[in-house]
Amino acid sequence: MREAGFDFSRVRALSGSGQQHGSVYWKKGAAAVLRGLRSQHGLGRQLQDCFSVRDCPVWMDSSSGPQCERLQRAAGGADKLADITGSRAYERFTGSQIAKMREGHPREFQDTERISLVSSFAASLFLGAYAAIDYSDGSGMNLLDIRSKKWNEALLEAACPGLDVLLGTPLPSASVLGAVSSYWVRRFGFSEACQVVAFTGDNPASLAGMKLRQGDLAVSAPERQLFSNGVSIGTPLPPARVSQVSLGTSDTVFAWLRHARPALEGHVFVNPVDWRQFMALLCFKNGSLTRERLRNRCADASWERFSAALRQTPLGNHGYIGFYFDVMEITPPAVGVHLFDADDNEVSSVSAQVEVRALVEGQFLSRRLHAERLGYSIIPGTRILATGGASRNKDILQVLSDVFNAPVYTADVSDSACLGSAYRALHGALQQSGVSFFDILKKAPEAQLAATPQPHAPQVYCEMLQRYGRLEEKILQELRP
Structure with missing residues (x-):
């Protein structure tokens, strides 16, 4: 985009989407690296040692059957788990995958200070800090109570004691997480006022x-x-x-x-x-x-x-x-x-x-x-x-x-997830003024x-x-x- 001459200073807000059911394991000390990213270097070079797990599970991983059974027992059965989290236990869902990671790779897990979904991982890159998991993508983990919007304690305990600390507190999908980090301002010319709206699932x-x-x-x-990004700029949609x-x-x-x-x-x-x-x-x-x-x-x-x-x-x-x-x-x-x-x-x-x-x-x-x-x-x-x-x-x-x-x-x-991310970025930036999601789309075809x-x-x-x-x-x- 920079090589094409895109003016990043016009971006008022950005959001994005990530492939659902993938998880990222941040190594102890990674938060400090995120905060101190240097604009003269790319992200890959600076973050290459920030992950305790090199090959992370995604939605195609169906190897966590025993962990799924444990989650369902903790909930009181498959029906009860579905009632709490919106789905019965699925092997590709993140809760059971985290449980398997803790059991199969205890040393790497012990060295983990934060677990992100793919969506909140991408948001973290723009924020320069660990981004919260949003309610919508979080409800694809078999851990979130879809009615109270809180992590279910019994399910967290079944997956991994103390998991709430590693996951952080979930937030509404339209939440403004903060401004883009100085890395993006210096390297690409973003405005310091550009807001990062919570990323969600695809x-x-x-x-x-x-x-x-x-x-x-x-x-x-x-x-x-x-994952895909959507930006909201100060021009017509x-x-x-x-x-x-x-x-x-x-x-x-x-x-x-x-x-x-x-x-x-x-x-x-x-x-x-x-x-x-x-x-x-x-x-x-x-x-x-x-x-x-x-x-x-x-x-x-x-x-x-x-x-x-x-x-x-x-x-x-x-x-x-x-x-x-x-x-x-x-x-x-x-x-x-x-x-x-x-x-x-x-x-x-x-x-x-x-x-x-x-x-x-x-x-x-x-x-x-x-x-x-x-x-x-x-x-x-x-x-x-x-x-x-x-x-x-x-x-x-x-x-x-x-x-x-x-x-x-x-x-x-052609790409409804990317388009939806742009819509959500605009909604997040304007919601404090009382504008609803559908109000901002009145002029869209x-x-x-x-x-x-x-x-x-x-x-x-x-x-x-x-x-x-x-x-x-x-x-x-x-x-x-």
Whole structure:
């Protein structure tokens, strides 16, 4: 940016996002190095000896099963842990990873004076001091009580006695942590008044970038990245890009929740825009690749024929319902293809047109069912925001609108996490003047209406949703050993 001639003195505030579920272990004495960074040298050279652990666990690490079991016992069971923290124990979550690090690397752990998430680590670099973990990213650790917004003492004790000292006190996601350190002022020309707003996780930042509000639901497939920064400068906002029901390789669902109802499947985080409310996140592995497989088999590899099949079959599909789990699904944990007729009898084959609609209706019934189990409900003004490859198919979007009985909007989003970080930076800088998050985005472009529900859709899919839930449970019972 400096080589491109960017004027850092214009930056009023900055924030950012970090890949969720990663942890960074600061070595004793690292705080003093952060405070005394010299502007004539780069960060890598000065910080290379500041970490007690060289190879830190991230979200791909699934080796902490015993530690997960201990967390669940400390909470009183998986259901209770989900109720407290928003999720049952997940091996890739930070609480169990910290516990495993303490047990497997006691010497390195003993030499640790602070543990950051990837997001708060990045914020620390700009702040020149250890940055607080924000509520939203902190709720992806299996340690934070999502209602009291405090670390749960029993869970901290189960993971590591004294862990609260290593983690610090969590703060709301819109908190201004302080001004950028003198390192950035001297090396890059930042203003001394530039504010650092708490960084958050990539998924919560995406919710902010989509401009989701209460009642909205987004379906999307954001790219994984380590961390991204957003800056707020003293000029008009750039064109906004909104998200999502993510319709990509996997389908990801974000929902703004007023009240949380955590379950064993999916996740509930503290909302990054309003810390008094919540967000839900669900990920479904069997997304666009499954749709493409059926397009190839049932529609001669033609999206136009695939769309024609949706137009030529009625809402409700004559009672046929399909479950398509080409690979082991996350939500629910099931695998295989299961087709049912109107009498709930499993059948081996149907016509190509019926199977196309069975797939699409079944996928969106699943998204709605599991979102509602986490506390999502359709209210007046609810919008569905869709992005990803399938969001360009109007017939798929029409089914999405009908199943959810809500209008569907589309928007072009290339990096909603980075955009959300810029929005959050501006909000953090202005919130003391009473400006709300949505007030600052009034001039940002809105998503475009793509589909509205047909009049008889609620009658069809209300009953069908109940059937889908019963049949899903039947499949799970048959798959259990």
